[in-house]
Amino acid sequence: MSRPIDIVVAGLGNPEPEYATTRHNANAIALAQGQTTENPPRFYRRLDLSADIRDTIFTSTSENGSITNSFRVILIKPLTAMNESGFAVQKVLQHFAVKETKKFIVVADDINTLPGTLMIQSGGDLAAMKGHKGLENIVSVIGTEFIRFRLGIGRPISKTTQISQWVLNPFEKENREMDLFGHLLHLTTQALYEYSNHKDLKKVKKKFAHARKLPNKLTEMNSLVFPVDTHGF
Numbered sequence: 001m002s003r004p005i006d007i008v009v010a011g012l013g014n015p016e017p018e019y020a021t022t023r024h025n026a027n028a029i030a031l032a033q034g035q036t037t038e039n040p041p042r043f044y045r046r047l048d049l050s051a052d053i054r055d056t057i058f059t060s061t062s063e064n065g066s067i068t069n070s071f072r073v074i075l076i077k078p079l080t081a082m083n084e085s086g087f088a089v090q091k092v093l094q095h096f097a098v099k100e101t102k103k104f105i106v107v108a109d110d111i112n113t114l115p116g117t118l119m120i121q122s123g124g125d126l127a128a129m130k131g132h133k134g135l136e137n138i139v140s141v142i143g144t145e146f147i148r149f150r151l152g153i154g155r156p157i158s159k160t161t162q163i164s165q166w167v168l169n170p171f172e173k174e175n176r177e178m179d180l181f182g183h184l185l186h187l188t189t190q191a192l193y194e195y196s197n198h199k200d201l202k203k204v205k206k207k208f209a210h211a212r213k214l215p216n217k218l219t220e221m222n223s224l225v226f227p228v229d230t231h232g233f
Contacts, residue, residue, distance in 0.1 A: 003057075006071040007196045008098055010089055011107045012134040015079045021224045023153040024082060024167040026109040026181065030151065031075050032226040033185050040227040043077065049095055050088040052077040052230055060197050071196050074098075083133035086141030093142070101145040105195070107188065108135055111163060113152030116180035118187050120209040121148045122201060147201065149191065151184055171224055182221035183214065 013019065013028030021029070031054075032041065043052040054075040059067045074096060078088035089106075098104065102122070110132070113119045123145050129135040135148070156166040171178045191208040195201060 003072050005074055005096055005098055005103065006199075007103055007105060008074045008076065008093065008096070009105045009107060009192060010076040010078065010085070010092075010138075012078065012082060012085050012109075014082050015077075019168065021170045022168050023171060024109055026151045026153055026184075027107040028077050029224055029226065030107050030185055030188050031077055032228045033189070040229045041075075042229045042231065043075070045079075045230055045232040047079070049091045050079050051092055052079065052228075053092065058193070058196065069197055073196055083137055085134040086137035086139070089138050090141045101142065102147065104142075104146045105149055105192070106135065106138060106146060107149045107151065107192075108132055109153045109167065110150035111153055111155050111167065113150055113154070115152050115154040115177060116183050116214050117152040118184060118191060118209050119148075119150040119152065120191070120201065120205045121150065122146070147195075149188060151181075151188060153181075176218060178221040178224060179218040180214070181224065183218050 009031065011027040011029075011031035013025035014022075019025050041054060043054045045052050055072070056075070057070055057072055059071075060069045062068050074092070076089070076092050078085045080088045089104075093099075093104065110119060125144060126136070126139055129139055129144070129148070138146070153167070156163070171181050187208055191204050194207070195204045198204075
């Protein structure tokens with residue numbers, strides 16, 4: 001594909017199947033569920049880049065159905081362990097010659113953000129990312145000047161539950177946690193699409209990431225497994 005790349009989005013997670021629906025894989029789930037015109041979305045396994053990659057064109061349309069804009073998006077699911085995500089990210093950015101870090105978005109889970117809520121940040125220092133090993137590793141490789149979409153997973157209710165245990169356990173039906181995350185997936189997909197289309201981060205933050213009341217009626221989620229068509233094994 002010869003046209004310039006508009007945006008690169010990395011959804012962090014542990015690649016092993018046993019972690020597929022855990023809270024720490026919220027980010028990889030988001031890439032499997034959203035930003036696609038194909039069902040299931042088609043990724044290509046690039047072992048040389050340590051990532052599964054989807055290189056695609058998205059379009060926006062007017063009310064009468066005519067195309068008003070198109071944009072090229074690279075979706076990345078690193079095949080490295082979470083705490084080595086930066087190495088895969090660096091390989092992909094270098095391969096596609098993406099040097100503008102403002103074109104790079106990392107979707108990451110966040111225990112300090114309430115479930116069902118999206119936070120969006122750009123730049124800043126390492127302190128803002130401290131504690132998330134995937135983000136810390138990316139910062140160590142490419143610096144802090146990239147965009148973060150932080151998906152709220154909240155903290156464990158029980159004080160005896162370790163954070164490491166919490167993030168590596170699956171989302172639960174209890175307290176409508178899965179339903180809240182389903183709502184967050186929809187919110188994140190809309191925000192990613194709008195930023196890819198208009199590149200107006202301030203507008204996207206105001207619309208999707210400010211403190212907002214959750215909807216009274218949440219769609220019931222019975223599963224967070226979204227099939228992905230992966231080629232090139």
